[in-house]
Amino acid sequence: xxxxxxxxxxxxxxxxxxxxxxxxxxxxxxxxxxxxxxxxxxxxxxxxxxxxxxxxxxxxxxxxxxxxxxxxxxxxxxxxxxxxxxxxxxxxxxxxxxxxxxxxxxxxxxxxxxxxxxxxxxxxxxxxxxxxxxxxxxxxxxxxxxxxxxxxxxxxxxxxxxxxxxxxxxxxxxxxxxxxxxxxxxxxxxxxxxxxxxxxxxxxxxxxxxxxxxxxxxxxxxxxxxxxxxxxxxxxxxxxxxxxxxxxxxxxxxxxxxxxxxxxxxxxxxxxxxxxxx
Numbered sequence: 001x002x003x004x005x006x007x008x009x010x011x012x013x014x015x016x017x018x019x020x021x022x023x024x025x026x027x028x029x030x031x032x033x034x035x036x037x038x039x040x041x042x043x044x045x046x047x048x049x050x051x052x053x054x055x056x057x058x059x060x061x062x063x064x065x066x067x068x069x070x071x072x073x074x075x076x077x078x079x080x081x082x083x084x085x086x087x088x089x090x091x092x093x094x095x096x097x098x099x100x101x102x103x104x105x106x107x108x109x110x111x112x113x114x115x116x117x118x119x120x121x122x123x124x125x126x127x128x129x130x131x132x133x134x135x136x137x138x139x140x141x142x143x144x145x146x147x148x149x150x151x152x153x154x155x156x157x158x159x160x161x162x163x164x165x166x167x168x169x170x171x172x173x174x175x176x177x178x179x180x181x182x183x184x185x186x187x188x189x190x191x192x193x194x195x196x197x198x199x200x201x202x203x204x205x206x207x208x209x210x211x212x213x214x215x216x217x218x219x220x221x222x223x224x225x226x227x228x229x230x231x232x233x234x235x236x237x238x239x240x241x242x243x244x245x246x247x248x249x250x251x252x253x254x255x256x257x258x259x260x261x262x263x264x265x266x267x268x269x270x271x272x273x274x275x276x277x278x
Contacts, residue, residue: 001086002086002089002090002093005086005090005120006117007090007093010024010026014035014036014037014038015031015035015037015038015039015040015042015043015046016037016038018031018043018047019043019046019047019050022047022050022051022054026054027055027097027100028054028055028056028057028077028093028096028097028100029047029054029055029056029057030056030057030059030089030093031043031044031047031056031057031058031059031076032058032059032060033058033059033060033067033071034060034061040058040060040071041067041070041071041074044056044058044071044074044075044076045074048074048075052075053100054100055077055096055097055099055100056075056076056077057076057077057078057079057080057089057092057093057096058071058076058078058079058080059079059080059081059082059084060079060080060081060082061081061082077092077096077100078092078095078096080092087116091114091270094113095274098113108235108236109236109271110232110233110234110235110236111230111231111232111233111234111235111236111238111239111251111253111263112232112233112253112255112260112261114236114263114267114268114270114271115232115253115260115261115262115263115267116155116261116262116263116264116267117260117261118159118259118260118261118262120155120261121155121158121159121261121262122136122137122139122140122155122157122158122159123158123159123160123161124136124158124159124160124161124171124219125160125161125162125163126160126161126162126168126169126218126219126220126223127218127220128218128219129215129216129217129218129219130176130179130211130214130215130216130217130219130222131215131216132219133158133171133176133219134176136158137156137157137158137171137173140155140156140157155262155264156172156173157170157171157172157173157250158170158171158172158219159262160219160220160223166259167226167252167259168220168223168226169219169220169223169224169225169226170223170224170225170226170227170250171219171222171223171224172224174224175222175223175224176222178222179210179214179217179222180207180210180211180214181210182206182210226252227248227249227250227251227252228242228246228248228251228252229251229252229253229254230242230251230252230253230254230263231253231254232253232254232255232260232261236268236271239251239263239268240268243265243268249264249265250262250263250264250265251263
């Protein structure tokens with residue numbers, strides 16, 4: 001999973017093997033607390049003896065949180081509970097490497113440093129049906145792949161692509177709810193109808209009937225327009241400004257003239273958390 005995220009990985013089956021492989025110069029260590037032989041605390045101590053500036057992220061089960069917090073006082077960069085989401089782990093790895101550099105090298109991240117790469121997003125052609133889109137969205141709510149330590153989930157929205165692999169639009173759950181409403185429910189009521197109250201019989205089975213009637217509708221007929229583009233070299237404040245002023249929850253990131261990824265509200269939230277971290 002980490003290799004698919006673009007990381008080069010060095011694997012070790014034990015604490016003893018991990019300390020032996022420090023000569024391969026890793027940028028970050030991901031260390032399980034519970035291991036046979038030398039446990040995570042002992043391994044962390046050995047790492048800090050020889051590589052005091054090497055950031056270490058500890059992985060622990062929910063029942064061992066006090067042990068993980070203890071690791072912070074022993075010099076760990078941070079800890080995560082297992083199984084942790086691969087996106088969160090990847091973000092922590094990048095953070096650990098980023099903030100392990102000398103203070104005079106510090107520079108605030110750019111949009112490209114926090115975006116979700118395009119290849120990780122669910123995409124469909126605009127001719128795909130609502131039925132196909134719902135199946136794709138449902139899959140994103142469950143783990144794509146998982147181990148006892150990490151898991152991978154989707155992003156719960158779809159980029160709609162045209163025949164030239166350009167972005168044609170965006171499909172979210174809100175778009176599906178908008179589709180489910182008959183046009184007459186969304187139309188303005190005449191002033192004389194403001195006081196009308198619909199009966200339970202009026203609503204009966206309406207949702208199911210509308211969904212079934214639109215199941216084979218192409219998603220380009222119900223999708224939202226693509227969100228605005230922002231340059232990957234733009235600052236995080238530029239992204240925040242574009243989202244707040246334009247009332248957008250996500251932006252398309254452009255890299256060297258082509259689509260590179262998506263930056264979402266939650267990506268900026270993680271940036272806020274990083275800034276406020278002690």
